[in-house]
Amino acid sequence: MSVADLTRNAVDVLPKGELEKKLELGRPLRVKLGIDVTAPHIHLGNGIPLQRMRGFQDEGHTGVLIVGDYTARIGDPSGASAERPIIAPEEIDRMAARFFESAYTILIPERTEVRFNGEWLAKVDFAEVLRLTRTVTIARILERDDFANRFAAQQAISVSELLYPLMQAYDSVAVEADVELGGTDQLYNLLTGRDVMEAYGLEPQVVLTTPLIDSWDGTKMSGSKGNYIALVEDPNEQFGKTMRLPDELLETYYRLVMELELPEGDPMAAKLALARFIVERAHGPEAATKAADHFTRVVREGEAPADVPEAPLPPDDPAHLPALLVEHLGVGSTSEARRLISQGAVKINGEAVTEIDVPRVRLEGALVQAGKRRFMRFPAA
């Protein structure tokens, strides 16, 4: 695999020519990525640097995932910030396990080293913090866009905030990273890692940033905003959300997620192939086929899915349709059911019903539908 393949989709690979030198060392490189296991959802955007790591793993290099458990375990010791609650060790382990379930849909577990940074940060004393903080200037850290803007706007930046990028840099020292991966928003943090490694007498890491990805709402995909497609979630959800992407984003998703060129022709076909890819990566080919079928029948063609629940035929004749909808289809109330009926949203065997009381014979073996997604079936008499 060429350097061009290893750095596919990268935004920055710095400094120029250094990755080539690292590759010439002829040993497995240590390719670091700091992960946030406390993120509520691990999504396609998080997958992009993982895909890069996988590219290195395919060439025999080692992926090093850093779990930032130290800050999670300490939280905000002053208790002043609700954003940094203290997280119990077992909870961190549980969150990490969930993260790895997602990450290993992309990575090769045997070539992945997982490290918790409490391993080294818990041993750092004040003297070591001084040593660490002596390596970097305030101006260098304030170069970061987010800090620079806040500083210029005279917003409060606490001194502690300067320490977080330095902790991340210290992680690079501890694991002796050859390469550090991260989103473009991490560029300055990764470069700080270089400064600090050099100050600690190590060969500085190569910095490789990957793009963030936009979601269907035109903003960056984010686990906390609800506009995400998770790396691992219900196949039908993954499929349905992918199909919601606007056509203009297809080229980006092909390039970043599938690492393919967008084929010419029908965008719908391309989108279906993307959705299958995403489900297949998470759940395998069978799940992808089922999700595609489900989408085609239920969402697209409005047909019943294959696994519609059955309910026994009602004892009354005629049967009271609103009561049946409440009992078997999860409609909230009989008055809501009446409204759905009056809107033509309730169908028996695909045909809208307008009556409230239905002769039982019409229900025998019938598929009953409320809205687009709720289905049930009655047995034949």
Next chain:
Amino acid sequence: MSVADLTRNAVDVLPKGELEKKLELGRPLRVKLGIDVTAPHIHLGNGIPLQRMRGFQDEGHTGVLIVGDYTARIGDPSGASAERPIIAPEEIDRMAARFFESAYTILIPERTEVRFNGEWLAKVDFAEVLRLTRTVTIARILERDDFANRFAAQQAISVSELLYPLMQAYDSVAVEADVELGGTDQLYNLLTGRDVMEAYGLEPQVVLTTPLIDSWDGTKMSGSKGNYIALVEDPNEQFGKTMRLPDELLETYYRLVMELELPEGDPMAAKLALARFIVERAHGPEAATKAADHFTRVVREGEAPADVPEAPLPPDDPAHLPALLVEHLGVGSTSEARRLISQGAVKINGEAVTEIDVPRVRLEGALVQAGKRRFMRFPAA
């Protein structure tokens, strides 16, 4: 003693009215002063906040001296800065002892608590540093003139430099200071102590700054510049240096050092009284009298001091004067002695000598002088 007495010569006492409230607590206040035991000389300028502490001690309060041994012991762990060598614990103890010898010419030892900040700083881990640094904003620390100027001039300020004022502030937390004393150059550090104490749930300290003092060369007195009068050094040195002060500084020295008004009349008499005060504080009244006598006779009137060393009469007659000057008066060589003689700088009983060979009878019981300061006496025959 009134608040006005306790705050005599203070530049800032902040916040207004808070010292009065502290005094109303009716218990001994803890009056903190951070000291630099690594300073090469402890001088009158260093004495000014000590005098303030003594004022509090006279009212039954406790002086708390903080020795910053922690940073001294760790030095600059990167070894990059020659300014921060690692200092061995025994050496710190030796330096501290020397400091206290000076400080106790002013303080009451029984009301002085000495604390080494390694006691608490050695226990601080990264989590505690984060807690500490979360209490203060970058902007707040950069308000300090020295930082503000360097930042504006785009000079490098390392992140570690922001931590030093926070360490000092943490000292205030550790000793639960009620008042912190310091020179005017310490104002922001002392105020930072207030912020941090408050964040740690303590009643913030009152901040009391004292003026720096100018020396005879018109610049701030400094132990590293050679323009200092040490709190403890040779009495004749103290006396002579004090007499070197220009008359314009007398009012300042009376006010800051003696805490008196400059008396009207002869400035020379006032200066002699100041010099006596400084020697007496360090060495007692007898030493002050001797230093005054020495100054009057030797320096001012060119007379021999009282304690001239004796040397035995030479065996030869006539005696070789240059050899005697080398042997007993510390003249560097016989040729230098010849030069001094030719310049009329060698006197026997106050009269210049021009001969190289001197009849022994002239030396019996005689006072021999080379230049203004070197004297010896021969016994009577």
